Amino acid sequence: MKLLIIEDELELSNSIVSYLKSESYSCEVAHTYASALKKIDAFEYDCILLDIGLPDGNGLKILEELKQDNKSEGIIIVSAKNSIDDKIKGLRIGADDYLPKPFHLSELSARVAAIIRRKQFTGNNKLLFNEISVDTVSRQAEVNGEVVDLTRKEYQLLLYFIVNKGKVISKNAIAQHLWGDGMDTSGNLDFIYTHIKNLRKKLHEAGCADYIRAFYGMGYKFTE
Amino acid sequence: MKLQAKYSRATISTAIFVLILGSISYYFILRYVLIKEVDDSLRVEEQEILDHVSVHHSLPEETNYRDQQIHFIPATTIEKRRFVSTNVVNEKEKESFVSRQLIFPVQVGEKSYTAIVTKSEEEAEDMLILIALLTAAVVLLLFILLFITNRILFKKIWSPFYATLSSMKQFNLSNPGRISLAKNDVDEFNDLNMAVNEMTGKVVKDYQSLKTFTDNASHEMQTPLAVINSKLDLLIQDQELTEKNMHHLQSIYDSVMRLTRMNQSLLLIAKIENQQFPDAKNLRLDDLLKERLQHFEELIQSKQLIVSTALQKCEVVMNPILADMLLNNLLANAIRHNIVAGNIEVETANNYIAIRNRSESSLLDEKIIFDRFHKASHSDGLGIGLAIVKQICELYGFRLEYAFKKQMHDFQVSFR
Numbered sequence: 001m002k003l004l005i006i007e008d009e010l011e012l013s014n015s016i017v018s019y020l021k022s023e024s025y026s027c028e029v030a031h032t033y034a035s036a037l038k039k040i041d042a043f044e045y046d047c048i049l050l051d052i053g054l055p056d057g058n059g060l061k062i063l064e065e066l067k068q069d070n071k072s073e074g075i076i077i078v079s080a081k082n083s084i085d086d087k088i089k090g091l092r093i094g095a096d097d098y099l100p101k102p103f104h105l106s107e108l109s110a111r112v113a114a115i116i117r118r119k120q121f122t123g124n125n126k127l128l129f130n131e132i133s134v135d136t137v138s139r140q141a142e143v144n145g146e147v148v149d150l151t152r153k154e155y156q157l158l159l160y161f162i163v164n165k166g167k168v169i170s171k172n173a174i175a176q177h178l179w180g181d182g183m184d185t186s187g188n189l190d191f192i193y194t195h196i197k198n199l200r201k202k203l204h205e206a207g208c209a210d211y212i213r214a215f216y217g218m219g220y221k222f223t224e
Numbered sequence: 225m226k227l228q229a230k231y232s233r234a235t236i237s238t239a240i241f242v243l244i245l246g247s248i249s250y251y252f253i254l255r256y257v258l259i260k261e262v263d264d265s266l267r268v269e270e271q272e273i274l275d276h277v278s279v280h281h282s283l284p285e286e287t288n289y290r291d292q293q294i295h296f297i298p299a300t301t302i303e304k305r306r307f308v309s310t311n312v313v314n315e316k317e318k319e320s321f322v323s324r325q326l327i328f329p330v331q332v333g334e335k336s337y338t339a340i341v342t343k344s345e346e347e348a349e350d351m352l353i354l355i356a357l358l359t360a361a362v363v364l365l366l367f368i369l370l371f372i373t374n375r376i377l378f379k380k381i382w383s384p385f386y387a388t389l390s391s392m393k394q395f396n397l398s399n400p401g402r403i404s405l406a407k408n409d410v411d412e413f414n415d416l417n418m419a420v421n422e423m424t425g426k427v428v429k430d431y432q433s434l435k436t437f438t439d440n441a442s443h444e445m446q447t448p449l450a451v452i453n454s455k456l457d458l459l460i461q462d463q464e465l466t467e468k469n470m471h472h473l474q475s476i477y478d479s480v481m482r483l484t485r486m487n488q489s490l491l492l493i494a495k496i497e498n499q500q501f502p503d504a505k506n507l508r509l510d511d512l513l514k515e516r517l518q519h520f521e522e523l524i525q526s527k528q529l530i531v532s533t534a535l536q537k538c539e540v541v542m543n544p545i546l547a548d549m550l551l552n553n554l555l556a557n558a559i560r561h562n563i564v565a566g567n568i569e570v571e572t573a574n575n576y577i578a579i580r581n582r583s584e585s586s587l588l589d590e591k592i593i594f595d596r597f598h599k600a601s602h603s604d605g606l607g608i609g610l611a612i613v614k615q616i617c618e619l620y621g622f623r624l625e626y627a628f629k630k631q632m633h634d635f636q637v638s639f640r
Contacts, residue, residue: 009447012450012454015451019454080444080446080450081446084500084501085500101446101447101449102447102451102480103453104454105453151521170474172477179523191523195522195526216467216470216471218460218470218474
């Protein structure tokens with residue numbers, strides 16, 4: 001999978017690259033509007049991360065360019081301006097997703113994975129992890145072919161874990177992913193523990209091995 | 225006190241003072257003049273009597289008219305010549321008249337007489353009254369006319385001032401329509417208008433630049449926050465971190481999260497103030513509340529809260545994002561500040577929603593709970609959720625009320 005990261009903040013793009021690289025994506029970076037246009041002309045990508053606040057041009061122009069050329073890349077807009085106008089405009093021009101800064105890398109990774117899934121397959125779409133199979137269309141999880149009865153949030157959590165498998169995900173990232181910005185939960189993320197315990201229990205009852213490992217109360221890792 | 229009242233008070237009291245003083249002196253001067261007149265005619269009478277005596281060597285006949293009487297009284301001593309004001313009683317008509325008398329000695333041969341010439345002052349008095357009344361009437365009329373013209377003139381002259389005042393009152397910094405002040409023919413008011421225009425222009429400009437600054441500052445902060453967040457996400461992947469390291473990292477995570485939320489909340493408040501949420505839709509708040517309760521299900525369960533709902537249809541026209549925010553913040557507070565195994569009551573009707581919760585704290589100070597960054601001492605929140613709620617309510621003209629009833633904190637938003 002080839003990704004293009006259009007981001008002028010060097011350190012941020014470095015972080016993104018090192019996180020996504022380990023998930024077997026090959027990443028290229030463009031720090032300016034001009035270099036981004038060059039790269040888009042020259043290569044094909046599966047997914048493009050697009051910061052619309054570039055110093056030498058508006059990222060939305062790049063988006064328009066891409067759409068004019070009928071390119072099929074999945075596009076995620078990354079913006080420091082959590083502006084509804086930009087979001088609506090971006091999505092209308094043809095972006096697939098909108099991610100306001102600051103974000104967790106695990107969140108970004110999940111969004112990228114979702115877009116690549118959407119672009120590559122139609123219809124039947126399953127994520128596999130050993131005995132677990134997650135159908136992202138019917139939004140169901142199966143263990144050894146048996147459907148596990150999960151709540152919506154448990155399903156989201158499982159999917160989040162599988163997409164970020166092998167990575168430590170902070171509690172903060174999980175809270176953000178499941179409850180969004182609306183939940184002002186600062187300081188108290190204990191409820192996540194209960195939530196994970198429930199998921200663990202359900203998977204265990206379905207005959208699934210325990211892949212969820214806790215990390216000193218600060219995060220979790222889904223790993224073999 | 226109104227300017228006009230103050231002005232009228234000053235002019236009226238001066239006028240009354242002058243009127244009283246003037247009429248008193250006017251009365252006395254007039255009276256003096258009239259009495260002098262009577263005295264003159266008494267003197268003429270005296271001369272006639274003396275002439276008669278010197279020619280005829282006898283007294284003239286006594287007369288007793290209504291307005292003039294002449295009497296002679298044989299005198300033993302020689303009376304001094306003098307003018308006297310007195311009341312003379314007319315026996316026939318049983319009336320008394322204010323009269324002026326000239327008393328003087330008359331010598332006829334060997335005999336001495338005292339002559340008393342009396343002239344009624346009634347006529348003069350009548351004239352005095354007539355003149356006084358007439359003058360009073362004229363002066364009164366003058367006053368009334370002056371008062372009315374003053375009033376009209378005052379209104380007319382000061383009208384640009386009141387126009388300026390009312391447009392200043394309507395001036396709203398967060399939504400400044402340009403103050404339009406018409407030119408007029410009074411220099412002072414033109415100066416005032418110019419000063420007001422300059423001042424509001426400057427205030428609006430400063431406010432705008434301050435807002436732009438806050439906006440930019442908040443936006444610029446997002447990228448460094450994103451960098452910190454991403455570095456933390458990478459750092460925790462390190463296999464060699466100790467438990468102690470992890471605790472430190474968690475603190476950093478939490479702080480970054482707080483900073484992020486604070487930043488976003490401030491941006492949000494600024495956006496609401498700037499009225500950047502125009503798309504109002506007809507929304508069912510009861511349905512949205514159900515959704516929100518579902519959203520918070522896990523949180524509610526982990527605190528073992530008991531939620532009781534009484535949801536009736538509640539339709540409101542507002543922006544959906546703000547509606548979500550409103551319900552979210554109220555509900556999140558009701559959960560966060562609740563006690564373990566406490567309860568939450570959610571109620572909607574066609575013109576209000578109410579969210580009540582138990583809490584360890586008792587009555588909160590209604591004056592400050594909606595202020596930014598105000599929070600109860602034990603609260604671990606940002607203290608900005610209710611400020612956002614208030615801002616949203618102000619934007620749509622909803623009434624937001626807080627009460628503490630039956631050990632429950634009661635937040636109520638009324639529409640219409």
